[in-house]
Amino acid sequence: MPTQEALLALKGTRIPVPDLLALFGTRRRDDQAVLTISQALTDVGLSTVPSFATCGRQIAVHVVALETVTPPDDAESDEEPSEEPASGLLPQHPLRIGDIPAARAGLESLPSSAQLSEATYLMRTKDYSQLPIIDGTTKLCGAVTWNSVARMYEKANVDRVLANAMVDDPPVVEEHQNFFAALPLVSEKGYVLVRRNDGRFSGIVTSADITERFDATARPFFIVGEIEFLLRKCLGAAIDPEAIKAVQPKNRQTGKISDLQFGDYVKLLDGQQVKESLRPMADQNWPALGWPMVNRVQFVYQLDQVRKIRNKIAHFAPEPLEQQSLEELGQFLRILRQLV
Secondary structure, three states: OOOHHHHHOOOOOEEEHHHHHHHOOOOOOOHHHHHHHHHHHHHOOEEEEOOOOOOOOOOEEEEEEHHHOOOOOOOOOOOOOOOOOOHHHOOOOOOEHHHOHHHHOOOOOEOOOOOHHHHHHHHHHHOOOEEEEEEOOOEEEEEEEHHHHHHHHHOOOOOOOHHHHEEOOOOEEEOOOEHHHHHHHHHHHOEEEEEOOOOOEEEEEEHHHHHHHHHHHHHHHHHHHHHHHHHHHHHHHHOOHHHHHHOOOHHHOOOOHHHOOHHHHHHHHOOOOOOHHHHHHHHHHHHHOOOOOOOHHHHHHHHHHHHHHHHHHHOOOOOOOOHHHHHHHHHHHHHHHHHO
16 A cells, blocks of 8 residues: 555656556456545545546556546436446457466476476376476476377387477467467467566466366356346336336437346336436336345345446456356346246
């Protein structure tokens, strides 16, 4: 946590969002981080333009005096802000191979002077399928794999030594390389060694790592997609088009459930929402659903939590969604499946 003096020293400067987050010991703009940073800046009379909480991740924000920042429109405004990700909130650079956790997890290696038995023993005990052979910190001599060991034993009159059990040209990618450009190599070889900009090797990415990463990334999208499909199915069948128009901006009042943004679903049902004019309509919408055994307050709370998670995954970040958020999505999906 930076001192007040350190924060005041930022006044009038520009700082990239990742650097601002790093000052507070975080890489993510989750709800807690945004609250902590905003409060710390407010306490010393500062803010950022544009807001560090919603601008593009790689943008350098201008740290300014709090009184110079124009406050947002009143919450009772008829025009609601869009929830769709702005262009600045979409990925600012291609997904890189270095964004995969395994690419930064480090790796074990042996020097070329090691015995073959050392390599196979290490592979057995650590359950490795590949073991790089590196002299010093940067000189890659090759890699031992179970396939390369098997091929050595298939050959007659070959000494059973490390040099003969190695793959001479193991696949190598740079940490800044485009992730999707590296996929064919991972698919073909089963793994790639990842090299940092300083020439040192930082990790091994295998086909299993790719599968795990895409599972962590894609699953929340599909869960949220099914949640929205089920919400539209049950809300669209029960709620009057005029009630739907009430939560839509005046210039887009179609009355169609398919035209709503996710936050609009909350407005349709929340009897305690900020905009008082929508509360009576929400009080009529809830009983129309015919869910006497469902607690309205709990349901609306969970629905709003899903909205926050949905917005987070829509603003793609390299880090996977937290397990707690994934569990919250799964819990709400199970409820909707039972209701629909």
